[in-house]
Amino acid sequence: MGETEVRVLSESEYRDANDLFRRAVLFPLADDEQWAASSQCMEPGRVLGAFLDGELAGTAWSMTSSLAVPGGAELPAAAVTGVAVRADSTRRGLLTGMIRFQLDDAARRGEVVAMLHASEGGIYERFGYGVASRVRNVEIDRTRARLRRSVPRGGQVRLVSLEQALRLMPALYRTCGRDRAGRIHRPDGWWQGRSALMNKSQAVAVHADDSGADDGFVVYQPRGESSTVDVWDLVAANDVAAIELWRFLLDIDLVTTVAGFERPVDEPVEWWLTDRRACRTTGVSDDLWVRLVDVLAALRARTYGRGEPVVLEVVDEFRPANTGCYRISPDGATTCDDAPQLTLDAAALAALYLGDQTASALATAGLVQVHDPQALTNADLLFPLQRPPWCGTGF
Template identity: 50%
Template sequence: MTEHDVRPLTESEFRASNDLFRKALNAPTVTDEGWRLLAERYEPGRVWGDHIGGQLAGTTMSFASSLALPGGAELPAAAVTAVGVRADLTRRGVLTELMRAQLDEVRRRGEAAVMLHASETAIYGRFGYGVATRSRTVALETARAAPRDRAPGGGRVRLVGVDEAAEILPGLYRGLGVVRAGMIARPPSWWLTHLRRRDSNGDHAVIAVHSDPNGIDDGFAVWVPSGNDYRFGDGRTTLRLLDLHAAGPAATAALWWFLLGVDLADEVVAIERPIDEPLEWWLTDSRQSRVRDVYDGLWVRPVDVPAMLRERDYGTAEPVVLEVRDGLLPDNAGCYLVGPDGAEPTERDPQLSVDVAELASLLFGEARPSTLAEANLIEAHDPKALDPADRLFATLERAWCGTHF
């Protein structure tokens, strides 16, 4: 049997933790300059290591954030990142030990949820994480994608340097408010690495800020150009859009039109965009918004189920009794009466039963209860409860995270 020694790492062990994580991702370890930025993300007490035979075998960490629920309530949540196990020590339960320790830590801190972006979909469901949001990758040819006459836009777009962006963007993002469920708070350490990252040429990302006709900043975009020397290859240049947030359709669209108008760029490829972003409706030729991929975005693991159920908004329908099953955090397990006015624990018999991972998908409106029942992921003791449950958990707008970590 493998002997595990799981404990929070000390500051002197943080870089080894990052090196192990990057090697587990088959990525190069960071330079000294890169580490100076990344180290800001490592907070004592939030970085975990599992040791086998005295050697670091695997690691995980989190940073403090918050998570928006349907209706706009924001709950404290831990953003889990830098998860990795040494390639020669996988499948011995290292991740399992780390996940248990981290869940206990987060519960002690009083955070309502843990959340992450998964490298593979098979990993985290067993620990109670479920898909809360989805995103899409869209690609547009700059020569063909043009705004319709009535498309939104306007205002002014200006490029800013990294230092100015570091001054403006954090407040701008916060000031936009909760635009959608699934959005998270970005701590200063996140901004530091996001804005000061360099591409393979050593250049910083390009950053643009949009201001409305009154001169008020109301949106921003961050992208990395991938240029091709026209004398070699196909000579095409792609703008890789990493981040675009704005107060509304006018600012969002204006940033898109700016990107599509950049000289010598052939294509804009945008990752992690909302599935229902109305690009198709803004273009003269809707097919020019080519969806390359749709994938799971934020995975959420409810840690304080009563709080998450209570703080979410619901639609109008007859209340239903929902049983939540949670093998890892048994305090969450039990029945909840969910109705238009909220949700509270109840002693009544369940009409529907769901595991905590799929509860995450219900909470964010990512899946309808009846869809999960069709997949045998909800047990419908009383099938008549599915229709009201669909109405209660329905959301008008797709959840979207829009922040990679």
């Protein structure tokens, strides 16, 4: 096995890293437009390279972001992307080295969590990442879809130019959906990347409420020559804005299908329609994978339901400083020396953390070991299922 090294790349090395990433995810190499978009997500100091015998053989990037957690706190977070190892250099520990470097770096920056969208389900759990939220894809048959009369109406939807959209969307996004766990801060580089990728066939509609204040937007695009419209980003500050944006999409002439990607699993589209079967779920999949970098800080930052205190033993082989016992009560979390009632690893804790899964569900898979059965019931009360967490931002 060759000599390996992981280090921060200089800006002159970014294009090579981007090429390496695109080859590894089976994309064609970037043209200048795509490179302009990707390079915006490469923050100086946060683009890593893994070298094998002095040659670049892997890369992993992260962006400075934040993550909303139950109770509304926003935690400093590393948004991890651009992870790849050259096909001739895999399974030699290069990714492991980069993730170790990256998590240490996040900790130095005071980032409490790291998060990513995974290309495959089998990669990240070993590093303590767990699935913390899920998304749903839907297809609505526009020819059958009618909104119920009882569904509220309000405000107005208008189409805006791409230039106007790019000015409006970042500020609007900041005010929307702040009450949902899983929402992340979209860094400036993310918006610049989005702007470089928005093309002439994409359209943006903005909803303003009855007072004229903007409170939501949708980015959509006709799919090739078909009569399907793909909804890429629909963000709304309230239910009326969300409904009116969907109503707008369902009113577009010549369209037969409106396809929504990576929507919240609880978006009640079926309930808005007179024929609920006009809306079909075409898939539910994992959304955000979260890694608690600093378990105590993360546990302290969220709120808890009402229930008897529980002592969780967290076993974190990849970041052993997190290993230990934590007492969780409605008042918060502390470390403790008490006997553990439940034991789980970092990935299982991440799955509990945003309120997407219960401890009981994880226990059925052996991911929570139960030393005291009553503690499992108490843990379900302390970590209740929340309004399903949702990220809604691809990165």
